[in-house]
Amino acid sequence: MNRHSGLLAAFALILASGQALAETYTVSVEPSYPPAQAEEVYRPLLDYLGKATGHHFVLSVPRNYHLLWRDIRANAEVHFAFEEAHLTDYRASRFGFQPLARTAETTSYALIAQPDVARRGVEGLVGYRVISMPSPSLGYALLGELYRNPVAQPDVQSAAASWRDGVEMIFSGEAEAAMVPSHIAQLYPNLEPVHRTRSFPGSAFSASPAVPEEVKQAVREALLRLHEDPELFDVLTELGASRFEPTDAAEYRGHERMLSGFFGYESR
Known part of the structure; x- marks a missing residue:
């Protein structure tokens, strides 16, 4: 074998080694966008x-929240998940997922409406159409906390394809109010909050115990540097975040209780 052939063989071996070491990992996200839009985001x-x-x-984007909840309860195989506090805690406490990094901003929700409707207050929406993403989304759970009396409920509808669609349904006259993340509510100054919820730790990127430690660490480090890449500014903006910060399971402990009113939840 001449020197040129030897170099080519060595290069091929290195390339093959690199390809062999590269693995494919699935990342599950909440279905807060239609699948095609989620792929784009x-x-x-x-x-x-x-x-x-x-x-x-x-x-990996389930078609709706009901399927996501089914898959989470069944511990369907995924390697990473990017989810809000209640789902992050459930995966961590039940299946050993490890939260790696979270959005720097906390998560809260606002029930918003046109000014004349907002002035009626929370009770003024009883019997009226309120849009939210389906259960067990955090917004839906918080809406349930707000209306505990089973005979004094708004007409909660889950027809929106995304949180932003819920806002647009107010403008089109298809609903009187919408429960949306606060960072989305802030984009519509012509609408007013009927109610603002308490805050939760930001959405977290967590890893399955099946993921090797070195891969978890590499993903964590990449997320913590993500804000340094100007090409990803739009991604962070869409997520309502300025950057990712380190986190752990302790920061989310107890938030799975938001799921206790939903079908299939079993207390421990």
Whole structure:
């Protein structure tokens, strides 16, 4: 074998080794967008993680929240999850998922409406149409906390394809109010809050115990540096975040109780 052939063989061996070491990991996200839009929103983030870690990341988006909740309870195989506090805690406490990084901003929700409707207050919406993403989304759970009397309820509808769609349904006259994340409510100054919820730790990126420790660490480090990449500014803006910060399971402990009123939840 001449020197040129030897170099080519060595290069091929190195390339093959690199390909062999690269793994494919699934990332589950909440169905707060239609599948095609979710792919558009999260693709730059997954591509960034791929470049930063040398692995391949595939998005997993259930068609709706009911299917997501079914899959979570069954511990369907996913490697990473990006979810709000109640789901993050459930995966961590029941199945050993490890929260790696969270959005720097806390999560809260606002029940918003046109000014004349908002002035009626919370009780003034009883019997009227209120839009929310379905159970067990955090917004739906918080709406349930707000209306505990079973005979004094708004007409809660889950027809929106995304949180923003819920707002648009107010403008189109299809609903009187909508429960949405606060960072979305802030985009509509012509609507007023009927109620603002308490805050929760930000949405977290957590890892299955099946993921090797070195991969978890690489993903954590990549997320903590994500805000340094100007090409990902739009991703963070869409998520209502300025950056990711370190976190752990203790920060989310107890928040799974928000799921206690939903079908299939079993207390321990």
